[in-house]
Each structure stands twice: as C-alpha cells, then as structure tokens.
Amino acid sequence: MKLLDLYAKLKRDISYIEKELERSIDVEHPMLREASLHLLKAGGKRIRPVFVLLGAKFGIYDLERVKHVAVPLELIHMASLVHDDVIDDASTRRGQLTVRSKWDNRIAMYTGDYIFAKALNIVTKLPNPQIHQILSKTLVEMSIGEMEQIRFFFHTEQTVRDYLLRIRRKTALLIAISCQLGGLAAEAGENFCRQLYAFGYNVGMAFQVRDDLLDLCGTEKEIGKPPGSDIKQGNITIPVIFALQDEALRPKLLEEIVRIQATDGQTDISAFLQMIRTSDGIRCAEELASKYIDKAIRALDKLPDIQAKKDLISVAHFVGNRSY
C-alpha cells in the first residue's frame, strides 16, 4: 500500500485537523499570522497527526477529543522547525523560504514561541494530567536535543551512540508520544499506549536515519534543498559516522570535513558526497533504519488486529523505504 492510500482513508479527518491547524494560528497580530500561515502552508507530511489518529483507533475514537492532541503535536513540530532554521541558518525548507530568511531570526524566534504557546494552550482542553506530564517532559528533552546539535557540529569523534541519543531527542520522542497520546486521549489502556509509544519511537528513529540518508543521497528535487546541507552546517550524520569507521577512507574523509568546516560550509562538497555515497556508510545506515522498522512492527504484536494496526505497519514500511 502507498502512504497516499492510507491518507485517502483518513482524508476527512486529516482535512479537519488541517482546518483546525489553520484556525489555531488565526491570531489578530498581522505578522504573527502571516509567518505562522507561511509555515503551515509550506506543507509537510502531517505524519504526527496521522500517528495520533491511528493511535486513537485503539481506544474510543472521538475526533473532537483527539484533535486536542493532533493539532498541538503538529504545532510543536512546526515551532521546533522555525527555531531549528535559526540554528541552521537555513534559507529554504521544503523548497520554500524559511521564516528566518523571509523575515529575520527574531521574527522566527517569536513565531516559534507563539506557535509553541498556542500548542500548549490547546492541549489544556484535555484534563488528563498524564498527557501534560508526558508532553512537557518531551519538550524538555527536545530542547536539550536542540542544544546538543550545536555541541556536536563538526565533531568527528562522536560515536554512533551520540548520534542515536541526538535523533532520539530531535525526532523520535515526538513521534513516539504522537502515537501514545493519541491512545491516551482516546482512553486506550495503559498497555496499548505503551506499545504505541514503542512503535512510534522506533519508527521515529528510522525516519530520522532515512532523512539523513536522503540529505546525502537524494537530489535537490527530491529533498527540496541541495544535498549535503547537513555537513555544510556541521551536522555529522550516521552514514558519515559509519564511513569514518573505515580506516582506509577515514583520513581523506577527515580532510574533506576539515576543509568544509574551514570554509564555514561555503564550498563545493561534491568530493565529500562522492566519498560517502560509495562508502559502506550508506549500507550500514540503511540496515540500521530497517532494524528500527522491524522493531517498530514487532512492538505492535500484542495490539488487537484492527485496521489501524495494518495502517501503522504500512506507514512503518513507507518510512523504511521513503525516498522523498
């Protein structure tokens, strides 16, 4: 099954969430509204709301309740992207100008703060304190992850574990709690929610590994920005860490990375990309992603065999093979 088919089935509910997203940022303040809408309209796969909806299918599915989790989680993702673009000095995302390049870093910071606060405000509509505890704990982890990114820029001695810890905070936790909070908002049992969390966590890890692979192997058209953006800003991802473990390749690769750092990323990186693409780092990273997808699917074992379970498995396979 294609992801689009799945989306087709959930289409009505996703359209509704999309409208609620727009409604949520419809603030009186002109610049905030414009910047937030710009961000929303830049698109995205809305994968977090999809996970919330599918998670909720394991409980008493009520869109009117579940939207109070689906909308905030997408908003939090959006807010973290605007702030990310500030560290990354990113000028485009998904082929569109970023808020910081269309306006400036300060506007990006405050747009992020606003969307973030809005997200929290919506989730308080649900009285279950567990939801707020889980969410706020994740936000703390995410903000530590943002800082970690800076610390590890151009850090060629970092381990696989450093990388995994970083993408856990940066990506996996938010996807994990999307599944879990979908379940919790629908009052699915504790056990179900725990399994949904484990599923989301592993899918999230695979998602980020594939994302990092794409940045190195994709074309500009596929990824909406020039390949190699990660290394240009100093972000050493898992295929590179694996490639650095190859004693024969390591010295040349280090030399290239030092050169890229010295130019602040303002240099031709085709030699670097060529080295990585032909290295074993790609295969190792692909294997790692597959391992996470397998773990994700196994995490669903004890959940009832309803349609949503099949859909989650489809999304997992899709993430495992994604090439956009």
Place this chain on the structure above:
Amino acid sequence: MKLLDLYAKLKRDISYIEKELERSIDVEHPMLREASLHLLKAGGKRIRPVFVLLGAKFGIYDLERVKHVAVPLELIHMASLVHDDVIDDASTRRGQLTVRSKWDNRIAMYTGDYIFAKALNIVTKLPNPQIHQILSKTLVEMSIGEMEQIRFFFHTEQTVRDYLLRIRRKTALLIAISCQLGGLAAEAGENFCRQLYAFGYNVGMAFQVRDDLLDLCGTEKEIGKPPGSDIKQGNITIPVIFALQDEALRPKLLEEIVRIQATDGQTDISAFLQMIRTSDGIRCAEELASKYIDKAIRALDKLPDIQAKKDLISVAHFVGNRSY
C-alpha cells in the same frame, strides 16, 4: 516598611524556592546548565515567587504544593528575558553580560526554550487543569506581546492605549497570574483568586511604567545599564508618548527620535534624555503609576485582613515608589 523587611519574613520560603530554582535547571548538558545558571545567578527581585507565596496565604498554605507554581513562574520570566535580550540585542542586563552576548543568539534561544519547557514540566505536577489553562493562555499573550514590541519600534504615532496593551502582555499578565495561581495552588476560593489577579495586574502595570521611567531618569548605577537603552533600541515608552503630546516640544523631540533611529541607536542621546526629563511626560507617567497602585490596593478590599494582605500592600507601595 521596606521590601527587604517583607523578604526577611518570607526569607526561609524564598531561600527554599531559590534552591528549587537551581535544582530545576541542573541539567546534564554542560552549556545549558552554565547558561541557565548564569541567568539565575544574575539575580532579580524574585518578585513573581513572592507574589505566588503571598497569594497562597489566602488559601491552605503548603510550600510543597505552591513551589510548583512559584518556580515555573520565575523560570518563565527568566526564559522571556533571554529571548527579549535577543530582540533587544542587549549586551548586559542587571550589570551582567546577557546569555546572547556571553554565548550567542542561538544559545540564548535554546536556553530560553529549555527553561520554558522545564517550567511547564514542573507545573504539570499540579493536577488542577485550570492552572494549566490560565498559564498557557498567558504564554500565548506574552508571545504576542514580544512580537508587538518589534512592530512598535520607533513608531512615534502610537497611542497610550498601544503602550498599555503592550505592557499588559509584556509584564502585567505574568504578575497577575502569579498572585492568582498562588491562590489557586493553595485552593483559595474563586473570588479570592480573582481579586488577587486584579491586584497583580495593576501592580504589574505600575511596575512596568516605573521601569520605563527608570530607564529614562535613573543613573547607570541604579539601573545596571546606561539610561536611555529603551529609545536606543526603538522602544517608545509612556513618558515619551506623553511628552510627544506637548505641541511645543513635539517637533524637536521627533527630530531627535528620527536622528536616533537613523544611527540605529549608536549616538549620543543626552539631548533626548534632557528633553524628556524636563518635560511633563515624567509627571504624567508617575501619576499613571500611582493610579495603578491605588487600583491594585483597592482590589484587595474584600480580601480578609491577614498579614499577607498588609504585605501585598507594602509591595504595592514599594513598586509605586521604586527607584532601582
């Protein structure tokens, strides 16, 4: 009574909150801890925790519960300061280097995000959903206020109302809910909490008006930064708005403001300061602050005559006359 005497009475409880503040940001991440601690150690009057504690005296005072509001509100204030320093390009605050100048804007942004998330995480220890709703609504307003500041930079046509709306969001709301949530956390009745809110709101408005007066009339020693920092960054405050209403003064004042804007604040502003200090704008602003203090004290009328009420009145008088 001096504010210090009041603090002396609450000393043990404030010291405890101070320790909890330190504990709350004791994260493993070295840079985050350093930046957060730097911020915490830079001091501040801890006026928000004081208001929380005094508000709680109107209910069942239990420091172990109330700390889950007192600590977050001070953290939120701190987080908003770090982000504020980014818009203000501020290099010092309270005579100390700001996070953005000691490190950089990105570190300041993420330190703010982290402290913010931590604050939310602590407040989720209290199950009362009303507390979360009030807090998150205030955060939305505050973030709109941050953006408004940018919009009104060097905007000489702004009205008194524009200014009041801005300081409401920037300062007064957080002080208002400090009093209110102190009450709510201690399960004081709805009526009490409403009156505490009204008190805090009016004190907060007066607090900001006095702060803006200080920036224009204080000495560098008194305010921990050179006087006139506001106008240098384009922040037109109430004494200036009032002074601009004087037809005789207006043309010269406008000329000065245009000149300051043209140099991006990098100019001698002593002529501007002299004009304002000898204008009627100072007296009008002082009267406005007094009016808010009177309203604040009247808001306490129906609260029981316990010691905390006398203390709140003392704080209000202190704020009304503050010269540091």
